[in-house]
Each structure stands twice: as structure tokens, then as C-alpha cells.
Amino acid sequence: MRKVIVLSLLTLSFLGCKEPKKEQIIYDGSTKDAIIDNILNRRAIRKFTSKQVSKEQLDTIMKAAIYAPSALNKQSLEIRVIQNQAIIEEINKRFLVFAQGKEFQGSAANYREANFSISHHAPTFIVIASEKASPYAKIDTGLTLQNILLSAHALGLGTCPLGTIVPIMNRPENADLLQLLNIPEGYEVAINIALGYPDENPEAPTRYTDKVKVIK
Incomplete structure (x- = not known):
């Protein structure tokens, strides 16, 4: 599993000090695909x-x-x-x-x-x-x-x-x-x-894509 670590560092000027480094974990590659695949196939x-x-x-x-x-x-x-x-x-x-x-x-x-x-x-x-x-x-x-x-x-x-x-x-x-x-x-x-534990593998029912509208 590959991880991309994004580090953020904030300066608190009124305190004259810095917050500890915080790590935000962002999943990339096959792991990201697996998350979407899990949603679409349940x-x-x-x-x-x-x-x-x-x-x-x-x-x-x-x-x-x-x-x-x-x-x-x-x-x-x-x-x-x-x-x-x-x-x-x-x-x-x-x-x-x-x-x-x-x-x-x-x-x-x-x-x-x-x-x-x-x-x-x-x-x-x-x-x-x-x-x-x-x-x-x-x-x-x-x-x-x-x-x-x-x-x-x-x-x-x-x-x-x-x-x-x-x-x-x-x-x-x-x-x-x-x-x-x-x-x-x-x-x-x-x-x-x-x-x-499932004892069947049902097909996905029809999804209605026209339910989604993008307004720009």
C-alpha cells in the first residue's frame, strides 16, 4: 500500500511559536482504485x-x-x-x-x-x-x-x-x-x-444517471 504524506506547518504569530507538524494521509494508486471499486460493487x-x-x-x-x-x-x-x-x-x-x-x-x-x-x-x-x-x-x-x-x-x-x-x-x-x-x-x-457471508452475487440494478445535474 503506497501512501502520499502531506505535511502542513502553521505559524501562530500571536504566540510567536509554531504548531507541531501534522500529517494528512492521502491514498494513491491501486488503493484509491480499490476504494471506488468497493463503492461501485457493493x-x-x-x-x-x-x-x-x-x-x-x-x-x-x-x-x-x-x-x-x-x-x-x-x-x-x-x-x-x-x-x-x-x-x-x-x-x-x-x-x-x-x-x-x-x-x-x-x-x-x-x-x-x-x-x-x-x-x-x-x-x-x-x-x-x-x-x-x-x-x-x-x-x-x-x-x-x-x-x-x-x-x-x-x-x-x-x-x-x-x-x-x-x-x-x-x-x-x-x-x-x-x-x-x-x-x-x-x-x-x-x-x-x-x-x-454472502451466498449470492446479484447483478447491479439500473442506475439513473439523469438524476445528476451539474450547474455551472
Whole structure:
């Protein structure tokens, strides 16, 4: 891995001294290409193997998560990583109870099928909860979510954001579930993520380039 180090030196005239040298790391060459490649090739995975994610992998992903920027650096998110299969199964049961007689879009529409899993049978289930009072919660959640998705992909893992289950987990009758996960008062589930080893390699859906306009 090749690194280009940019040194900056500031003079503080009113103090008559200089700040210590600061190093800004800028990645170059194949590493830079790898970052872009990682972004362009990540896909939502809805079929996982049973192999569990390791502690070392989780440590890396969670470090990437907490290094996501947040408004005013408030860091007003709580993250829970669930590998306890009984809890994951309970979350699925809560969804199935709510879903009866209802219609959903996407993969959740298949909830009537035997052996259905709202988290696609992924061995790890991540919950991101955000502070209700924060006006920036949605932005902070999105930034953290993307760091998790990209860092997991870089480690050869698969992820799928799970939005359908979010409002169900926040319903009053499921408050005990949030207590079990030690979600603090004043926080609500913002997004969930299925995480594990991918057992599929889906094609990229069409991207609409006309959504981008350059104004000069």
C-alpha cells in the first residue's frame, strides 16, 4: 500500500511559536482504485451462508461505523450487534405477528412462506438507534449505515439494510425488545442491517444517471 504524506506547518504569530507538524494521509494508486471499486460493487445480499462473522471482522466494521461523521460531532447513535440467534428469531416473530393479513413490498411480501426470515437468515443482525430529539438523526444514521455496508464489503462480507422491520420494532408493544437490547430512553430504531457471508452475487440494478445535474 503506497501512501502520499502531506505535511502542513502553521505559524501562530500571536504566540510567536509554531504548531507541531501534522500529517494528512492521502491514498494513491491501486488503493484509491480499490476504494471506488468497493463503492461501485457493493450489493444488497438476501442470501447468506450460516458461517458467523468473527470478532475481528466486527471490530473493524464497528470502528468504521463510529468513525462516520455526525452533525456537530454529537455521535447521538446507539449500535447493537446481535449474534444471539434466539433474539434474532424473536425479532422475526415480532414481524410475523404484525404482518398477518397485511401486504408488503420487496422480499417482505414473502412472509407467508415457510422458513421466512426478515433478515434473510443472516447470522448477525445490527440495530442502529438514533436520538429522537436530534434533527440530524436521519443524516447521521445514513452516514453510519454506509460506513458499515462498505467496510463489510471490503472484508468479503455481505449486508442488507432492513427498513421494513424498523417501525415494527418501535411500536409500543415491542418496547420490551428495545429494553432487552439496552436501547436508552429517548432513542428509537432507525435502521437494521443483516450481516454475514454472502451466498449470492446479484447483478447491479439500473442506475439513473439523469438524476445528476451539474450547474455551472
